[in-house]
Amino acid sequence: MKYAVGVDIGGTNSRVALIDEEMNIIDRVQFPTNVEDPDETLKQLAAVVKGFEASDNRELVGIGVSCPGPLDLINGIVMETPNLKGNWHHYPVAKKIEEYTGIPSYLENDANLAALAEAVVGEGKDYRFVQFLTISTGLGSGQVIDGEIYIGAHGFGHEVANVCMWQDGPQHGSLYPGGIEAISSGTAITTRALNKGLNVKHAGEVNDLAAAGNEIAKEIMDDAKKYLASFISALIAITDPEIVILGGSVALKIDGFVDEVEDLVKEQVFDVVKPYVNVRKSTLNEDSGLLGAGCLAFSKAS
Structure with a gap:
């Protein structure tokens, strides 16, 4: 072998x-x-x-x-x-x-x-057009079409961290203010919470506070999901994937995160597209x- x-x-x-x-x-x-x-x-x-x-x-x-x-x-x-x-x-x-x-x-x-693995042996193995997003320390994206990674003309296809979703939005490190990674990544969620005075160590604790009724934490988590859903809606509008797979610690460890994002995506696409919105959690961890x-x-x- x-x-x-x-x-x-x-x-x-x-x-x-x-x-x-x-x-x-x-x-x-x-x-x-x-x-x-x-x-x-x-x-x-x-x-x-x-x-x-x-x-x-x-x-x-x-x-x-x-x-x-x-x-x-x-x-x-x-x-x-x-x-x-x-x-x-x-x-x-x-x-x-x-x-x-x-x-x-x-x-x-x-x-x-990660997208290639999902397309070959993961949740996307039965599909031709596979979109993957990892929501963890950062936020990364990859797309596989018929088993081939799409990299674009110069190899920068799906380098999405700086895609601005929120004009004059949150600042995070050297990222463009309001870039999707500065809103929805685990690190960004934690940083926003710390800047607003919450005593948290990771995004899961921010989510726990939100679930317990903390309004600041709820706003931060709602923003993370809402803007991520808007970003996914844009990807669907542009490339029409058959499945969108979410990995990374935020997607995998926060209960209900993926389902909530899928529901939000469905609110932002054309009615004829809604039946084809298919957002799933990675099983490859x-x-x-x-x-x-x-x-x-x-x-x-x-």
């Missing part, structure tokens, strides 16, 4: 998984990401890959690499990614991993690979990026 390696480089940890042709994760290793020095991180990654390769003389056909964007997907380069700093910016990740391991390597946006990376490596090797 042939195997692929899926890599998920995050702002806190990096995960490496050995994946078989049936898209099963056989083994996995996690270690802290050095957010300033990519070479240190990639040397650790290469050591893990060598261990996978040495065990039972496995044939590794390729390495798929999931990384937060924006990325230069044409040339396999990390651009100015907020979660990674220092020498990571403008760093040729795919080329360097290939140099360290001797195995063909391919870089892709983390949300794109945190493995979607790894599985998508493995799927990418297999597809490049075929």
Whole structure:
């Protein structure tokens, strides 16, 4: 049997998984990401890959690499990614991993690979047009059409964080004020709550306060859902996906979040479109990026 390696480089940890042709994760290793020095991180990654390769003389056909964007997907380069700093910016990740391991390597946006995993083995496996959104620390988007990731003319397709949904809206880090990530991501929800004097650690606690009747928390959660629904409605109007899959901690851990967003989407589309609105929760949880990376490596090797 042939195997692929899926890599998920995050702002806190990096995960490496050995994946078989049936898209099963056989083994996995996690270690802290050095957010300033990519070479240190990639040397650790290469050591893990060598261990996978040495065990039972496995044939590794390729390495798929999931990384937060924006990325230069044409040339396999990390651009100015907020979660990674220092020498990571403008760093040729795919080329360097290939140099360290001797195995063909391919870089892709983390949300794109999660979308690919959903389209191949997740909630979207029975559909041709699959839209995926992750609502977690940030907010990412990916679309898969007939099993192929849509990246656009320059590789920036679905880099959506700065899409302005609220004129002069909330400011969050270096994001454009009122950008969808500055409203609906878990970090943005928490930051807005803290700025308004609420003692919370994450978006789930903001939601708990909202459910208990706190008006400030309720307003923040209502905004997150309403603007996310408006954004999804726009995606539906532009690309007409058969299914919209929501992943990430906000969508997966806050009870009723996905259902409420679907109801709000239906309020904002034409009547003839309503029967086709299909917003679902991811069933792949945190493995979607790894599985998508493995799927990418297999597809490049075929």
